[in-house]
Amino acid sequence: MSEVIRGFRVYGKVQGVFFRHSTRLEAERLGIRGIARNLADGSVEVVAQGDAAAVLALRQWLNLGPTQARVDSVQEVAPDPAALEQLPTNFQVR
Numbered sequence: 001m002s003e004v005i006r007g008f009r010v011y012g013k014v015q016g017v018f019f020r021h022s023t024r025l026e027a028e029r030l031g032i033r034g035i036a037r038n039l040a041d042g043s044v045e046v047v048a049q050g051d052a053a054a055v056l057a058l059r060q061w062l063n064l065g066p067t068q069a070r071v072d073s074v075q076e077v078a079p080d081p082a083a084l085e086q087l088p089t090n091f092q093v094r
Helices: 019-030 052-062 081-085
Strands: 003-013 033-038 044-051 070-077 091-093
Touching (some): 003 052, 019 044, 044 081
Antiparallel strands (some): 033 044
16 A cells, blocks of 8 residues: 545535535545645645545545535645644544
């Protein structure tokens, strides 16, 4: 197993629709650690660390999100260095 760290920005109707909470549940199911947090521009940032196949599965799930959400796009981005320094041992909503 190769472990990876990936950062994602999720755009659309993704705040106020349980997107971060649902992402946490999916990440826990996949055995991924990391964070999901709202950003000022209305997007959600996700930083995920785990087995490469599990992180890919989470990336695919982010394209759909929970039923209340409308995902317009998901972009892979370089994780914020500050987020990497504070990466929890589980998956947290911030």
